[in-house]
Amino acid sequence: xxxxxxxxxxxxxxxxxxxxxxxxxxxxxxxxxxxxxxxxxxxxxxxxxxxxxxxxxxxxxxxxxxxxxxxxxxxxxxxxxxxxxxxxxxxxxxxxxxxxxxxxxxxxxxxxxxxxxxxxxxxxxxxxxxxxxxxxxxxxxxxxxxxxxxxxxxxxx
Numbered sequence: 001x002x003x004x005x006x007x008x009x010x011x012x013x014x015x016x017x018x019x020x021x022x023x024x025x026x027x028x029x030x031x032x033x034x035x036x037x038x039x040x041x042x043x044x045x046x047x048x049x050x051x052x053x054x055x056x057x058x059x060x061x062x063x064x065x066x067x068x069x070x071x072x073x074x075x076x077x078x079x080x081x082x083x084x085x086x087x088x089x090x091x092x093x094x095x096x097x098x099x100x101x102x103x104x105x106x107x108x109x110x111x112x113x114x115x116x117x118x119x120x121x122x123x124x125x126x127x128x129x130x131x132x133x134x135x136x137x138x139x140x141x142x143x144x145x146x147x148x149x150x151x152x153x154x155x156x157x
């Protein structure tokens with residue numbers, strides 16, 4: 001589950017419904033999920049029930065990616081290639097500077113997980129208030145035509 005969530009986070013997908021959709025449609029996410037297709041409730045429950053562990057692990061992933069120079073502000077790229085080391089002053093720092101960077105990345109991880117939880121709760125409220133608006137992809141006109149076509153097929157049998 002963590003592989004799915006972190007992969008989606010790296011692509012900017014930070015709510016449970018789009019993550020669940022990615023499990024069904026995105027080849028990379030499907031491979032990470034081993035063809036499992038968890039629904040949005042399962043993903044949301046996992047994030048809520050394991051929030052502290054997810055925040056801690058995600059901040060460690062961000063720190064590792066940052067130390068490898070994979071975080072440039074616009075893209076995170078992770079693959080299995082060997083990266084050369086760089087001991088330049090720009091890539092190192094004092095303990096205080098590294099602690100500050102660590103705190104910054106940890107707060108980023110906390111914000112992303114909290115935003116994920118908050119957006120899921122907003123989606124749940126919208127769904128309760130208007131269940132058809134949040135759950136139907138197509139408009140009312142499409143659904144009406146679709147019903148009529150089905151009824152025509154049934155009556156012609």
